[in-house]
Each structure stands twice: as structure tokens, then as C-alpha cells.
Amino acid sequence: MKAAINRPKEPETVKRSVVEAASKIIADKGLQGLTLDNVAQLAGVSKGGLQYHFSSKTALINGLFNDLMQRFSDDMADLMRLDTEPYGRATRAYLRACTAGSRDSEHVTYRALVVAILADRGLRERWNHFVNNDVPQEDLTGEEQDRMIMCRMAVDGLWLSDICGYQPLETERRERIINKLNAMTLKEKGV
Template sequence: MTRPQRKNDPNAVRTRLLDCAAELIVDHGLSPLTLESVAREAGVSKGGLLHHYPGKDALTGGLFDQVVEWFDSQVEAALEADETKPARFSRAYLRVIAAIDMSVPEEKRLAVLILMLSSDPHYCARWNSWVETRLQRHKQTDLTPLARTLRLAADGLWLSDLGAGPDSDPMTRRDILQFLEDLDAGGATVAPDPHQEGL
């Protein structure tokens, strides 16, 4: 009597496909990514991949959503309890990026997000929408020059990490984070930014 085969867990298959797509994008970039290469790397047939993601756009869109959802959850966890804290969202955004460890696969996926944003206007628009939604939610605390400075500094840290820049070592990173955290303590203005009043 033959033992019945267990069906694949669809969620596990989707996760494996996204994991493999992420690795291929980090190693080779977004443009060379093909469904065949992802299916081969994941150990599934191309038909099996198409069952879950009916095209390259659907696959990369699923990966983008997964990474942004993870990043959003990290920022949410890093928000300070005091909802009136100046630059509350921007501080959390900075802390999450400053704490990224590119040796951790889940966190390395943020490199995928950067590559997507740098090569596809569609993903840039979706990312900007996420940021604008967050800024609208935190408009009482994050529409200031201080908040903008923290976010732009965080984006610079991201790019430094992607290129393994000289400011990416942990000691330097801690010094930069502490300096940025202390900015408002040194008398930096926290007045609303007139350019973002309409958000």
C-alpha cells in the first residue's frame, strides 16, 4: 500500500518563491530576474510558480508588499509611547534602518526594496504613498525640518549599507544614530515645515 502524498503548503511555496526572488534580485538586480530562474531556484515548476504568481509583475509586487509590510511592522514596534514626541515616526524610521543587519536574510531584503525603488518608478510611487500615509497619520509630530532631516539621514544610511560604505560599521552607526537622536536636544527647530502643511 502506497502512502498518500502530502500536498504542498501554498503559503510555504509562496514564501519560498519570494525568498528565492529576493536572493536573485540582491545578487543580480531586478531587470535580469526571470520566472524560470525563480522557479528553478525554488525547486518548483514554472507552472507551479504561475499558479501563485501569474507573471513577473505579480511576483515582484508580492515581494514588494512583503518587504514593506515587514518594514512597517518594525517601524510600528519602534514608535515611542508618547504620541506627542517630536518627529515620533521619523525617529522610529531612523531607528529601524540604523539597526538593520545585512547578514540577516529577512533584513537583507531591504536591499531588494532599495533596488526596486531605484529602478522602477511604479515602486517609487507605491513607497511614496506608504510614507505619505504615515506622515498624514503623524502630521502633528512629523511635518518639521527635524523630522525630514532624520528621514533623509536614514535613507542615506540605507544607501551606505547597500554599497557597504565606510559609515556602515556598527560603531560608526551608533555614533551617527546618537548624534541624530540628540539633534532637538541641542536646540534644533521643531516648527512645522511649511512645504508639507498640505499633507
């Protein structure tokens, strides 16, 4: 019988490697290719080690979802901290977080998670709660708030187009659109 390998227990490192392995598998094989065995093998952990963090495929998808929401929140916070103009700051951060150049493998993972959100009521409700309650919003009213909402909805469409690959835009046109959306977040003269 082989002696067990004694390595330091680093649960957060193991959890991170499992999430990264799951993202890679989704990028390569889609959501249907995601199995606990595949993830454990790619992450270099035992299936028991994986199940310590994620007891099922559903729990793993929830973990990926949590990771997505945390990364988005972190990006928003960083972008808002760097923005010196208070008016429209949250919407500009949303715009930048959604349109930052993501790797193609991230697009595939996001695409799979979007499909999961559409198919799973619980994930959809969590996403709705996150966007409506946890993502910073502007404290505006009337037409000013309408303009920020229009900007966010346009950004959502651009993000979805990016990850799904429909209506592809050449770089210059995409940048012009992003710049126009950014301009919508700035205070108009006389407002």
C-alpha cells in the same frame, strides 16, 4: 507516467518560499538574474505553482516590494509599541527600522528594489505613497516637524549608503551618528 506527489496545499508557505527564493537570486545574481524558472527551481515548486501566486516577473517584483513594505510596517509598529516616550516616537522607530543590522543578502535585495523603484514609475509612486501615507509621522508643526524631517532624510541617506556600500562608516562612527539622530527626536527643554 509518474504519480503526482500529493502534498498538503499551503499557499502561504509556498508564497513565502517563492519570495525568499527570489530574494536569494537577486542577492546572488542581481535583478537581471531573476527568472521565473530560476525562482521555481530554487523554491522547489513547479513553474505553474509559482505562477499561481506571481503570474510574471513584474508580479514577482511587486510581491518582493509588498514584502518589503510589510516588513518595514511591522518593524515600525513593533518599535513604536516598545517606545514609552510619545514625543518623536514615530521618527525614532523609523530611525531604528532603517538602521537595524541587516544581512548582506538583504542589502543586495534592497539595492535591486531601489534600482527597480528608480526605473519603474509605478513602483516609485507606490513607494512614495507608502512613505508619505502609511509610514507613521509625528503630529508636530513648525521647527519641531522640520527637525523630525531632517532626521528622517539623514536616515534615508544612511540607509542608502548602507545598502549601496558608498561612504562606508566604521562601527563607532556609525553609532555616533545614529545616536545624534536619535537625540534629534527627543523633546528639547523649553519646547
